[in-house]
Amino acid sequence: MAVLAAAAVGVLALRGAGARKVDTLAEAFSVLERSMAAGAPWLPQGSTWGEAFERLKGAGVEADWSKMGETLKAYEAFRYGGRPDPVEGKEEVTGLAMKIQRGVLGHGPKRKSV
């Protein structure tokens, strides 16, 4: 019974993350931030986005990392450079957020064998 309840909560959480509409890239990154805190707690607190992406890539999380790199540049220009908040690329970011969340609910990030 408890297992079924946990699975139901998991499915609902996934749907919630997927259904969440974001209007700008800043909102998308904010969703990603939350899903990283929940789904990838092994990321060091002091990681920059670039470092976090590198680690996620190394952990086997699949994404179009080259496109994510471009999206990150646009977001950083907004975040630190005072450019307008872009709208391009927000789907990739929320998609990545979902994948990370799935990692926790499913098998988690792949671990390298020692």
Place this chain on the structure above:
Amino acid sequence: MDLRERVSEQVRTVVIGRDREVNLLLVSFLAGGHVLLEGVPGVSKTVLAKSFTRCIGVDFKRIQFTPDMLPMDMVGGFVFNMKDRAFDFRKGPVFTNILLADEINRAPPKVQSALLEAMQEFQVTVEGQTQALPRPFMVIATQNPQEFHGVYPLPENQLDRFLMRIEMPYPDLATESALIRRNLGEMDTDQIKAVVSGAELAEIMDGVQKVKVSDEIIGYLATIAKESRGDARLSLGASPRAMVHLTHCARALAYLEGRDYVTPEDIKQVAVEVLGHRLKLDQSAVLVGQANDPGHIVSEILTRVKPPR
């Protein structure tokens, strides 16, 4: 080709496997600071400094520091002019754009102190008269950390004047092989050409000044400083000057990356070189084996301080 690539390519014709160090030298130069190159003898510290300077195409002078040096050997002094029957100021080697201070820890404290004024104030004072130094002015000092005889270790206040300390380790196996092969012929820094004009350099330095540092980034820098001061393994944390220097370096790096704003990544890339030499380990932490390298502590602090994301 951007400035960084042009400089690295030229330096590579003489010095192999030092791209990282060349990049850091360029960042320091554009940030308007001084560099301490630290490494055992024979790791190309002096050749690297000479090669870099030739690439930049500015005036360059070298002083080989010795324990019997006097301040006037560096800053110059007044000499009697028989013709005019007056004392004329004869400029010393410090009047240049880039001064290579070779084996700085061999200089006695009085000379180090005179250099301190030049580094901090961009001027020297001789017999009560102050003389301004040409700009840009950068000191690239070298020292061997393994030397204990006939040396005067730099005091904390002088170390704090250096924007960066760049450690030069031994080269890896492949680089060492390439280096030996290269040195079978002549290794001549005279073959290095200037890759930037004075006007372009002025424009670049002006561009660096315009790189934006957001409030969030400033808050991140202040948190790093606070963390270093509260670390029990350190008896001396990062000074406000250290944090200002770190900001200047991050701006220069951002400019070289083609951006007009600083990211947390820029800060993390240069933090160890900018902060490491200014932090003082707590001796009790050293004795119990909790700490032996301030650079590692800087890296740890950066791992736990959350950057603005």
